[in-house]
Amino acid sequence: MHHHHAHGHAPAGLTGSLIADHETILTALERLELRLGDMKRRGVVDVETVNKFLVFARSFIDRCHHGKEERCLFPCLERRGIPREGGPIGVMLYEHELGRKLVRELDGLLKSYSEGKTGPEAVFNKCEEYIQLLRQHIAKENNVLFPAGESVAESEDVREVTECYEAIEGKEVGHEVHEELERLAKEL
Ligand SMILES: [Fe+2]
Numbered sequence: 152m153h154h155h156h157a158h159g160h161a162p163a164g165l166t167g168s169l170i171a172d173h174e175t176i177l178t179a180l181e182r183l184e185l186r187l188g189d190m191k192r193r194g195v196v197d198v199e200t201v202n203k204f205l206v207f208a209r210s211f212i213d214r215c216h217h218g219k220e221e222r223c224l225f226p227c228l229e230r231r232g233i234p235r236e237g238g239p240i241g242v243m244l245y246e247h248e249l250g251r252k253l254v255r256e257l258d259g260l261l262k263s264y265s266e267g268k269t270g271p272e273a274v275f276n277k278c279e280e281y282i283q284l285l286r287q288h289i290a291k292e293n294n295v296l297f298p299a300g301e302s303v304a305e306s307e308d309v310r311e312v313t314e315c316y317e318a319i320e321g322k323e324v325g326h327e328v329h330e331e332l333e334r335l336a337k338e339l
């Protein structure tokens with residue numbers, strides 16, 4: 152008999168679902184980095200690949216994953232006494248904004264590259280800036296903020312936050328699209 156939950160697995164704790172998202176995001180970043188290596192050797196941007204990555208960055212990383220953090224986890228951590236202003240949550244929010252800005256800039260560069268107005272280097276550099284930002288951001292969450300959150304969470308927080316994650320995934324991308332995006336991350 153094959154048992155499975157509504158969508159695959161339900162990772163445990165306050166941050167298990169977010170850590171699983173991080174694994175998917177890190178896979179996508181690794182794939183993009185590999186593809187960038189090929190592009191650099193050839194001296195051309197593979198516009199389709201970078202566009203696919205942009206779709207993933209906007210939907211999975213930003214709307215869904217950052218949505219789960221900003222609307223579910225961070226408010227819960229604040230209620231349990233982890234500070235926002237001048238604290239780790241403020242830094243995470245700032246980096247989410249930075250990520251949005253880099254995605255907009257990458258989108259613009261890709262368009263002007265397609266029109267022959269920008270060389271490939273600017274696109275490569277912007278991709279690398281984004282990869283670096285996300286990797287160090289994820290490391291801070293996994294190693295510092297999330298363990299701190301787990302240590303202050305009460306059992307009712309886990310239930311509430313998990314429901315909130317489900318609602319965001321369902322509303323922002325839909326559960327099926329969420330799984331599709333997980334596949335896309337591996338196929339970039
Ligand atoms: Fe984050």
Ligand SMILES: [Fe+2]
Pocket residue numbers: 169173216220289292
């Ligand atoms: Fe995150």
